[in-house]
Amino acid sequence: MSTALTLYIDRNSRLHVLNPLTKVALTATLLTAGFALPEGWISYSIVLLIVVPLSALGRVWRQLVKATWKIVLPFAVSVFLIQGLFWGSGTPLFSIGSLSFKLEGISFAFLSVGRILLVVSVFMLFALTTRPDTLMLALTHIGLPGSFTYIVVTAIQIAPRFQARAATIVEAQRSRGLETEGNIFRRARALLPLVMPLVLSSLVDVEERAIAIEARAFNSSQPKTSLIKIPDSRGESITRWMFLLLMALAIGYRVIAKN
Amino acid sequence: MKLIESIKKDFNTMTLVLIPVAIAINIAVGQLVFVLKLPIYLDSIGTVLVGALAGPWAALVTGALANIIWGLTLAPTSMPFFYVAAVIGVMAGYAGRLGLFKRSSPRWLSVLVGGIFFFALTLFILSFVSASRSPEGIIPNAVDLVRQYALVFILTTVVGLAVGYFLLMRAGYAGLAGLVTGLVAAVISAPTAAIVFGGVTGAGTDLLVAAFRASGANILASTLAQGTVSDPFDKMVSFLIVWVIVQSLPARFKIR
Numbered sequence: 001m002s003t004a005l006t007l008y009i010d011r012n013s014r015l016h017v018l019n020p021l022t023k024v025a026l027t028a029t030l031l032t033a034g035f036a037l038p039e040g041w042i043s044y045s046i047v048l049l050i051v052v053p054l055s056a057l058g059r060v061w062r063q064l065v066k067a068t069w070k071i072v073l074p075f076a077v078s079v080f081l082i083q084g085l086f087w088g089s090g091t092p093l094f095s096i097g098s099l100s101f102k103l104e105g106i107s108f109a110f111l112s113v114g115r116i117l118l119v120v121s122v123f124m125l126f127a128l129t130t131r132p133d134t135l136m137l138a139l140t141h142i143g144l145p146g147s148f149t150y151i152v153v154t155a156i157q158i159a160p161r162f163q164a165r166a167a168t169i170v171e172a173q174r175s176r177g178l179e180t181e182g183n184i185f186r187r188a189r190a191l192l193p194l195v196m197p198l199v200l201s202s203l204v205d206v207e208e209r210a211i212a213i214e215a216r217a218f219n220s221s222q223p224k225t226s227l228i229k230i231p232d233s234r235g236e237s238i239t240r241w242m243f244l245l246l247m248a249l250a251i252g253y254r255v256i257a258k259n
Numbered sequence: 260m261k262l263i264e265s266i267k268k269d270f271n272t273m274t275l276v277l278i279p280v281a282i283a284i285n286i287a288v289g290q291l292v293f294v295l296k297l298p299i300y301l302d303s304i305g306t307v308l309v310g311a312l313a314g315p316w317a318a319l320v321t322g323a324l325a326n327i328i329w330g331l332t333l334a335p336t337s338m339p340f341f342y343v344a345a346v347i348g349v350m351a352g353y354a355g356r357l358g359l360f361k362r363s364s365p366r367w368l369s370v371l372v373g374g375i376f377f378f379a380l381t382l383f384i385l386s387f388v389s390a391s392r393s394p395e396g397i398i399p400n401a402v403d404l405v406r407q408y409a410l411v412f413i414l415t416t417v418v419g420l421a422v423g424y425f426l427l428m429r430a431g432y433a434g435l436a437g438l439v440t441g442l443v444a445a446v447i448s449a450p451t452a453a454i455v456f457g458g459v460t461g462a463g464t465d466l467l468v469a470a471f472r473a474s475g476a477n478i479l480a481s482t483l484a485q486g487t488v489s490d491p492f493d494k495m496v497s498f499l500i501v502w503v504i505v506q507s508l509p510a511r512f513k514i515r
Contacts (some may be wrong), residue, residue, distance in 0.1 A: 005332045071336060074461035082459060086472035111459025119455060123335035132331055147275050154279035155328055162287035170294055180295055187295045194291045199504050201281050209278040
C-alpha cells in the first residue's frame with residue numbers, strides 16, 4: 001500500500017546529474033514552444049524528436065512511453081469522439097449511422113491530442129529524472145524561502161503514511177459494520193465516518209511536529225548547511241540562459257504572427 | 260503594507276506544519292473516495308481546512324503546492340490547474356475569516372441557499388449555452404429562458420431545496436461558500452481545460468461535454484457547462500465536511 005509517493009526513477013544517466021534548474025528551464029522551453037507555435041504537428045515533433053530521445057538518454061524511455069500512453073489515451077479517445085462527432089457545422093468525412101465525423105473537428109482533436117501529449121510527456125520526463133528534494137534545494141539556492149522546501153519534501157514523505165492510515169481506517173470501520181458497498185447513497189453515507197478519523201488523527205500530531213522543528217532551530221535566520229550537494233557548471237548556466245532566449249523567441253514569434 | 264502584514268500573520272510554525280499534513284490529507288481522501296467509488300473528486304478538503312484554520316494565504320500555498328506535488332508524483336495532468344487550487348484556497352480562507360465554518364445556520368436558510376443557488380446555476384448555464392449556440396452570441400432574456408425550460412428549472416430548484424434540507428442541514432453558510440467557490444473554480448479552469456486538454460477530462464463527466472456540444476454550444480461553453488455542473492457540488496461537499504470537522508475540533512485549534 002505505502003509505496004513511495006514519487007515518479008522518480010534512480011538511474012545513472014547524464015540527464016539525472018543535471019542541475020534541476022536546467023531541467024526546469026528545458027521543461028518550460030518545450031512547453032512554451034509547443035503552445036506558441038500554432039501548427040498541430042509541432043507538438044508531435046517535439047515529443048518524438050526531443051522528449052523521447054531525451055528520455056532514452058535518461059534511460060527511462062520505457063517508463064515514459066508507458067505512463068504517457070496510459071494517461072493520454074482516455075483523453076485522446078474522448079477528444080476525437082466528442083470534437084469529431086459534435087463539431088457544429090463542418091465538412092463530413094465519414095458517417096456512422098446518423099452521426100458523422102467532421103474534418104474541422106478531427107483537425108481540432110489532432111491539435112488537442114498533440115498538446116496533451118506534449119504536456120504529459122514533458123512533465124513525465126522531468127518527474128522521472130528529478131528528485132523532488134534536490135529540485136526544492138536548487139530553488140532555495142536561487143531565493144525561494146526554505147519553508148517551501150519543508151512543505152514539499154514533508155508532504156511527499158508523509159503522504160504514503162497517510163494513505164496507509166486511510167486504508168487502516170477503512171478496514172477498522174468495516175469491521176465495526178460500516179457498509180462501504182451497495183448503492184450510491186449507502187456509499188456516500190460511509191464517507192464521513194472515514195474522513196473524520198483520518199483528519200482528526202492527523203491534526204493531533206501537527207502540534208508535536210511544530211514543537212519538534214522549532215526545537216531544531218527551524219526558524220533560525222542563520223545560513224543552513226545541506227547534506228546534498230547540487231552539481232552546477234558554467235556550461236549549464238549558459239544553457240539555461242539560452243533556453244530563456246529560445247522561450248522569448250517563441251513568444252515573440254507568436255505575438256508577431258498574430259498581428 | 261497591510262497586505263504584507265496580513266500574509267505574515269498567516270504563517271507561523273503551526274501553519275507551516277499544517278500545510279504538508281493538509282496536502283497529505285488531500286491525497287489520502289482521494290483514496291477514500293476511490294475505495295467508495297463516489298462520482299466526486301473531494302481533492303481539496305485539506306486545502307479548505309487550512310483556509311478555515313489558518314487563513315487565505317496559507318491556503319493559497321497549500322492549494323498550489325498540492326497540485327504541483329500531485330503533478331510531480333502521481334498525475335502530471337493536474338499541474339496546469341495549480342492556480343485553480345490556489346484560488347479555492349483563498350476563497351476558503353476568506354470564508355474562514357468571516358467565521359462561516361464556525362457558525363451554524365437555521366435549517367430553513369440552508370433550504371433557501373440550496374434552492375436559490377441551483378436555480379441561479381441553471382439560469383447561468385442555460386444562458387451561456389444558448390448564447391454560444393446563437394450565431395450572434397446574444398444572451399437570451401432570463402424570463403424567456405425560464406418559460407422555455409420551465410421543467411428543467413422546476414426540477415433543479417427542487418433538487419436544490421432537497422440538497423439544502425437533507426445535505427447542508429445546519430451548515431448553510433459554509434455550504435453557500437462552497438457552492439460559490441465551486442462556480443468560480445469552474446469558470447477559471449475552463450479556459451485551461453479548453454486550450455490544453457481540448458475541453459475533455461478523459462472521465463465520465465465528458466458525457467456532459469458531449470451533450471452540450473451536440474446541442475450546438477462551442478468548446479469553451481461546453482467545458483464551462485461541464486465544470487459548473489460538477490464543481491459547485493464537489494466544493495459544497497468539501498466545505499460541508501470541513502464544517503463538520505471544525506465543529507468537532509478541540510477549542511484550542513480554533514483560536515485563530
